[in-house]
Structure formats: structure tokens, C-alpha cells
Amino acid sequence: MRIVERRLEKGSLLRITGPAMLMVGTGKISVLGAVYGPGSRLVLHKCRSYAVKALEGSEIRVTLGDEGSLEEPRPGEEVIDQWLEVAERVVSDGGRVILIGGVESGKTSLTALIANVALSQGRKVAVVDGDVGQADVGPPAFVSMGFVDKPVVWLRDLSADAMRFIGTVAPGPAAGSIVVSVRELVEEAERRGADTVVVDTDGWISGMGALVYKLALIRSLQPARVVLVGPGLEPLANILSRTNMEVYTVGSPARRRERSREERRILRAEGYKRYLEGGETVRINALDSPVLGSCVFSGTPLPSEEVEAISAILGVKVLRASRLSGTLTVAAESRPGREALSKLRDAYPGDHVYVVTPSDAKGLLVAVTDRSLRELGPGLVVSIDYESGVILVRTRYSESAEGIIVGRVKLDENYVEMGRITGCVI
Ligand SMILES: Nc1ncnc2c1ncn2[C@@H]1O[C@H](COP(=O)(O)OP(=O)(O)O)[C@@H](O)[C@H]1O
Ligand SMILES: [Mg+2]
Numbered sequence: 001m002r003i004v005e006r007r008l009e010k011g012s013l014l015r016i017t018g019p020a021m022l023m024v025g026t027g028k029i030s031v032l033g034a035v036y037g038p039g040s041r042l043v044l045h046k047c048r049s050y051a052v053k054a055l056e057g058s059e060i061r062v063t064l065g066d067e068g069s070l071e072e073p074r075p076g077e078e079v080i081d082q083w084l085e086v087a088e089r090v091v092s093d094g095g096r097v098i099l100i101g102g103v104e105s106g107k108t109s110l111t112a113l114i115a116n117v118a119l120s121q122g123r124k125v126a127v128v129d130g131d132v133g134q135a136d137v138g139p140p141a142f143v144s145m146g147f148v149d150k151p152v153v154w155l156r157d158l159s160a161d162a163m164r165f166i167g168t169v170a171p172g173p174a175a176g177s178i179v180v181s182v183r184e185l186v187e188e189a190e191r192r193g194a195d196t197v198v199v200d201t202d203g204w205i206s207g208m209g210a211l212v213y214k215l216a217l218i219r220s221l222q223p224a225r226v227v228l229v230g231p232g233l234e235p236l237a238n239i240l241s242r243t244n245m246e247v248y249t250v251g252s253p254a255r256r257r258e259r260s261r262e263e264r265r266i267l268r269a270e271g272y273k274r275y276l277e278g279g280e281t282v283r284i285n286a287l288d289s290p291v292l293g294s295c296v297f298s299g300t301p302l303p304s305e306e307v308e309a310i311s312a313i314l315g316v317k318v319l320r321a322s323r324l325s326g327t328l329t330v331a332a333e334s335r336p337g338r339e340a341l342s343k344l345r346d347a348y349p350g351d352h353v354y355v356v357t358p359s360d361a362k363g364l365l366v367a368v369t370d371r372s373l374r375e376l377g378p379g380l381v382v383s384i385d386y387e388s389g390v391i392l393v394r395t396r397y398s399e400s401a402e403g404i405i406v407g408r409v410k411l412d413e414n415y416v417e418m419g420r421i422t423g424c425v426i
Helices: 080-090 107-120 172-191 208-221 234-241 260-276 304-314 338-347
Strands: 002-008 013-016 020-026 029-030 035-037 043-044 050-053 058-064 069-071 095-101 124-129 144-148 163-164 196-200 227-228 246-250 280-285 318-324 329-332 353-354 364-369 375-387 388-397 405-410 419-421
Touching: 013 020, 029 388, 043 405, 050 080, 058 069, 069 196, 080 107, 080 246, 080 318, 095 107, 095 208, 107 124, 107 196, 107 227, 124 172, 144 196, 163 375, 172 196, 172 208, 208 234, 227 234, 234 246, 260 318, 260 375, 304 318, 304 329, 304 338, 304 353, 338 353, 364 388, 375 405
Parallel strands: 095 196, 095 227, 124 196, 227 246, 329 353
Antiparallel strands: 002 058, 013 050, 013 069, 020 043, 020 058, 029 035, 029 050, 124 144, 144 163, 280 388, 318 329, 364 375, 364 405, 375 388, 405 419
16 A cells, blocks of 8 residues: 655646545645545546646545556556547536446546536436446346436446346347337436436447447437447547537546456446345246246146146256247256257257256346336346245345346356357246
8 A cells, every 4th residue: 555645737637546545734626526625535546547637736545455556647548538529518417428438448437527527507407228248237137327416426426316228248139129219218317307328338339330329319319419438439420510510529548457358357347236226035936926027937848748748858857948939948947968958859840849847047137126027126036936836036126026038147156147148047
């Protein structure tokens, strides 16, 4: 740990990388458009870096953790003044603002900055976090909306006022559902009185799929302003320049704390934990409650003679088996051997055959819903009894829990993802 004291001239900049704690002695500083005066303290997370700007001659004291650092940016290197200028213009008469940019381009930081500037002008501000991978407002695999009632330096300082479940942490396979959900959340924020809604997005920008997806998002939202952050956006910028949309282009921070794949996974684990820790166990019966995304419980049950025949082929007890269109899903007490499984596939040529076991479901991420299938929040499957249909789910949103939507993410006991899921698990 190191303590550094600095005197900053009015208008000067300092780059601080966390973990760090910043204390203002005298004067006034701004971090992402949030203003801090004498006596303020600010904690900077280890995975983030910031430009600190002195609004007056100021004295600050920075406590740096092991990997923390503090440096003066070279002239022309910092983008913060450009960001502040664009933010002032973008919020001038409220409405919807969407940010698009690559991974680590600065979207989330600029979203916070725009929200802070709008807030300082007395606006009622909401942020919609459309990034299912590096979700900050709500948990990963969800898109979420949070009102901003005090300045924030990281969107994780907000909490979700509404969420929609996407079920994966990669946007590609769920692009359509993200477009619909983000739009619903923007409309909900406006219904609840927001006059400025800032939409943060994921960093998937390269290739035709990404272009189509980002344009679908923009077309669906019809935002007053689009902010393009950092490099790699020429194809999108070209198309937007032929429309009557107001488009702003800003640079990415030249030097920033970038996060490795593993760090992103850990950041996601922290994000899941924020919304999943604690809670209580609720009982959902898949035979009479809405359970979405379960192959076993969505299909037509097979007659008992057929179930017995499958049991005989697999050499393990079959608890339930069903068929939905060309998919046969068998819930077995334990995992059958490879050979037995291929015998079953031979017996059902032309079908997709899945064999699932109760232990596959443990730690599966779900969204808990009310009777009208509205997401209340996340939950984790504790156990599943295929014979009775009872699924136990641990969640903080137990109060009006009536159903679940099954996700494609499984977590271990530390909320770390255990690989991605393909096919049927329940
Ligand atoms: N002005 C700045 N100077 C230095 N680092 C910055 C600045 N603005 C943002 N960063 C850092 O850059 C990294 C990427 O920013 P982030 O807003 O999370 O990008 P994105 O949401 O596009 O992935 C983060 O570590 C963030 O703290
Ligand atoms: Mg981000």
C-alpha cells in the first residue's frame, strides 16, 4: 500500500488505476462528470482506471493498493475533455441516448459520465444496461434498468429497478431477445418518469451479424442521439451518416486498465453474487407452474411401457421421458454409458436425443417469474425431482415467485461459471 499526496492545478488531469482510495482535501475534482469537494472519499475498483480532473486548485490524497497506480497523462492523450463536451451536447434536451463501441472502448464509463452530467442538470435519469456479458446494473445474462439518483463512477453502484432475462452471457445467440428487452426497459423507465435514458451496450461490433444487431437495436429504440465510442465502427457510422439521426463520435481512453478473459469471468461472478447471495428456497412444481425452457417438462410424456424400454436400453432408471417435435429428452437417475447412449440413438433415428440427470441441473441459472411470466430476478436451481416435478430454486425474489425461465449458464458454489450450455439440461 502506498499513499500519495498531490496538489493539482485547475484544469489538470491525473490518471488513477485501482485499487485505490481517493480523498479530497481542498478544492474540487471531477471523476466521470461526478463532482467531489473537500472531505469526499472515492473507492476505485481494481479492474478500473479513471481520469481525475481538477475543477479548481485542489489537494488530494490517494491510497494505492498493490496493483494501483497514478500517473499524469501526456498532453493530448486524455479523452475526458472531449467526453465531457459531447455529454453536455447529448443531454441538452433529454430523450434516449445509445452508446455503441467495441470491448473496453469506454462505453460503460461514458454512460456513467452522461448520466452524471444529465443528473447535474436536474434531469430524471435512468440507465439501461444492455450488456449481458459485462453486466453492471443487474446480474449477467440479464439486461436491466436502474434509475440514477446520485452521481456514479461505475454502473455497479446502481441497482436494477427492472430486469429482463436473456439467459446467456454472449449476445450473438440472443440478439433478437436483447433488442426486444432493451426496448421494453427503456419504455418502462420513461413510463416511470425518466426524461433521459442512457443505453449501454455490449462490445460485439465486428462482422455482419454484429452490424445487423446493432442497427436493429438503434432502429427499435429510435434514439435522439447515438454515440460511437472508439475504433472499428466505420460500417455503422457510414450507414448512420445517411440518416437523420444525430451521431457523435468519440475516442477511447489511450491508456486504460484492460481486463483479461479470466478477470471478466471473475467480474461476472461478482455480478451474479450481488444478486444471488442469500435468499431462500422456493418450490416450483413443473407439472402445474410455468416452467419455460425445460425440454423434459415441455414435451409430451412417453407412455410407461416406452419409458421402461428406454430404461432397459440405457441400463439406468429413467425418471421421466418426453418428446417434443424431433427431440426426445430422457431424465435418468444417473448418466448412462457411452455405448448405451448410442444404442438409444439408434433406436430413435432422426431424433435429437438428450439424456439429463438431476445432478446436471444443480447451479443452473434461472429467472424467477410471477404468474404473468414477468421476471422478478435471478435464482439458482438447488435440486430437481423429475418424478414429482418439484424444482427447488434459491432466490431473493421468492415473494411472488410462481414460475421459472431456464438459462444456459451454470454456476459453481462461488458463482463462477462452469462452461456454457448447449442442448437440454432440464
Ligand atoms: N479516461 C480514462 N482514462 C483511463 N482509463 C479509463 C478512462 N475511462 C475509462 N477507463 C477505463 O477503461 C476500461 C474500459 O472502460 P469501460 O467503460 O468498462 O469500457 P466498455 O464498457 O466499453 O467495455 C475500464 O478499466 C475503465 O475504468
Ligand atoms: Mg461495458
